[in-house]
Amino acid sequence: MLVLENLTKTYRMPAGEVRALDHVNLEIGQGEFVAVCGPSGSGKTTLLMMVAAMLRPSSGTVWFEDRAIYDMAGPVRARFRAKNIGFVFQMFHLVPYLNVLENVLLAAAVVHRPDGKVQARALLQRLGLEHRIGHRPSALSAGEKQRTAIARALLNRPKLILADEPTGNLDPDNTRCVLRHLQDFQKEGGTVIVATHGPAAREFATRTIQLRDGRLA
């Protein structure tokens, strides 16, 4: 499903060039739960952003179901991302002035899903947030915020969910809860890639990849 071919990313900094990813080759099949592990600065987030079609590699190709995603025009790539990829971030990134339901529905607006509201409510119920639908993020606990973000990621029935340190701000109970929800998605046929430097995700992953200094270890 996903092939990373000779992927390299170099950042130009005032102090000189920094190579965040160095000739990474990787294949990920449909239905996999991949934990990308490594210390801070190892290139995990850069890898995820490239797979997310948001960060163009300096060289190499990202193939998503046999389509080179960076060969697509910007607007086409944006629509492709909206349809196929869901995101979960460590900082949740919920819009502070929208309530839980509206935050989830943000994802539906781009792909114009007429059943978005019904699906969003169903997802929130499944994630145990039905009583929080009208609440703003400031009124939610960290675990609830992350479950809202998962609902938003799942709404468009993506093929791939990318999660960047999704449990970084959560206690152990919420960590397991979030990872279980991601595992449920994987068990239903979706693909999950989690970037993490903690050990918890490894228990749920079908495969663990180690990154060190931008290279696969």
Added chain:
Amino acid sequence: MVILRMILKELWHRKVNFLLAVLAVMTAVAFLVAFFTASKASERETARLMLKMGYNLRIVAKDADIGGYLIVGIPDKTMPESYLEKLAAQNSFSYNHLLATLEGKTKCRGLDVILTGLAPEVCAPGQAKGAMTVAVAPGTAYVGYQVAQTLSLHKGDTIELNGKTLKVERCLAESGELDDMRIQCSLRDAQEILELPGQITAIKAVDCLCFAQGDPVATLRKEIGAILPEAQVFQAKSVAEARTKQRQMVRNVFAVLLPFVIIACGVWIGVLAVTNVRDRRPEIGLLRALGYNTSSVMLLFLGKALLVGLVGAGVGYLVGTGLGLHFGPGVFEITAKAMLQPELSLFIRACILAPVFAMIASFVPTVIAVTYDPARTLTEE
């Protein structure tokens, strides 16, 4: 729909930012509305004073004795009637009303009277203003108070002037001035009676008082001098002129202040927009990650600016009108407060221009917003 809902919710969420932005637009709009409300009232009052005062400009033959004219009220020299057409045909002459007259002394039943022949009044092109004088029909006369009293004339009587018979159409009310000794008739009749065919003694005019600065009389003299080198101009100094000068002075001050106010308010809105964009970096990154395109993100910020502009225009109009009504009489020396009234046209203009102004001021921050790299903003802690 989603974007509009987001704009409204964000406005409510960041009320202080919104209110400060509205305050900036309101300041600019109120400043303009207050000035123009009072300025228009001043113009109306000046126009009213001008009409009340009558013609304030006299154009007479170049060799006419102005001193003698001022003493006896009759110019001692004539000039061709064609001068009127020549003046009226020129676009370069700033006037509102023109009236050609022929005045001369004659005798009516042995009494010395001043005969005044009046040509049909000429209004400036595009001026939808009513005539300032009543046209006297040929063969008829308007008789001054003293003449009518002395000769026991009444409406319907006939008088003979130098062999020409005129029917008394109207006996005028007492004015206590030279007009009481006048007999007014049509220009043609006066030319026949005074045996001065095709001649006039003066062209009376009401200037438009539209000169932004400088000396209006000097400007008019220059304009008329170019058209009629054989004529001379003098002006009856008036309260209206003083008001015009006052208005011009305030306008000059306004012209100096306006750029500062507009720039300051524009920068104010711009800074608030930059702050707003910076606060919303993760949100912008998220929207881009979710597939929202550049135009959607631009709409989010420019739509907000548009709403800020509309609300600012409404509030600014109310505040500006209030300030104009309250302080206008003092600044513009307006005595007739009835002349001060809310200007609806300013509200419409404010509703169009203020949102455009707010959007222009917010444009650079909006461009900054769409150029944010979502890969970076979403991974910032």
